Amino acid sequence: MNWIDYLGPMMDGAWVTVKLTLYSTILGAIFSFMFGLGKLSRHWYFKVPSVAYIEVFRGTSLLVQMFWLFYALPLVGQLMGVDTRIPPVIAGILALSANIGAYGAEVVRGAIQAVSKKQYEAATALNFTPKQTLWRIALPQAIPEMMPVFGNLAIQNLKDTALVSLITISDLAFVSERLRNLTQESAVVYTLALFMYFGMALVLAGMLKMLSQYVGTWRRAAGGK
Structure with missing residues (x-):
């Protein structure tokens, strides 16, 4: 196969990676503010769950969290007589979101506490x-x-999406590994994957830069400047 023939399936995998990154980053941002503000709350029923969430998801492996949601949770549900099976895409998004949200919650807490x-x-x-x-x-x-x-954190989240390939999601990492097994062209396949991840990271960084500029404008408007 010519390397151009790899681009079709790899672009399909890259599109799955983009969607996973988008959904998990947005949900992770929601978790960041929810639990970051919860940790600052004076009410124990907000603060205690927020602290527990942050410590658990920062203190355990993202891969183990993903495996637990996809493999272990259904077994726990069986013991309770409840169907708790989660589709692999949902399990992947939830694990990525919860993980980035735990780190983001500490960012939210620290930034708010840093206000004079x-x-x-x-x-x-x-x-x-x-x-x-x-x-x-x-x-x-x-x-x-x-x-x-x-x-x-968003760029790290993009790179972490490669782990979802281990729960059967056909993202860029999964497709790349399948092509490598079929063709034995490790150098070509993984070089293409490398450049694709790098390209996605550049685009994401550019989008975040524009968002940062918009946030600066909002800050000046809110401050009446």
Whole structure:
């Protein structure tokens, strides 16, 4: 086979990788804010589950988390008499999202805590509610500080999607391995895969840069500058 013949199936696999990255990054961002803010809560019923989630998913392997959702959870369901089987795509997205969300939650927490105490004191003096303080004082200042780290997490998430090939999802890594087994052209197949992952990372980095610029504009608008 000519190397051009590999591009069709590998592009199909790359498209699966793109969708996995998109869905898991968006859901992971939601988890980041949900549990990051939960960890800052004064209420134990928000704080305790948030701390537990962050510590468990940061302290265990992403691969093991994925295997647990796909292989172990159905067995637990059988013992309870409940069907808890998850399609491989859903298991992959959930594992990736939960993992990136745990790291992102610490980014959210740290950025919000880094806002000057004087800002919160000013909000109190202006009789702002906690919700107004969060949306008008804390987040407009904290989110731009989060963006570089979130960008790194998103790119890491793109690379981590290769692990879903181990639960039978036909992403770029899975297709590349199948082509290698069929053709024994390891150098050609993996070189193409390398450049494809690099290209996707460049595009993702560019999109995140534009998002960061938009967030900076939102911050200036929220601050009245």
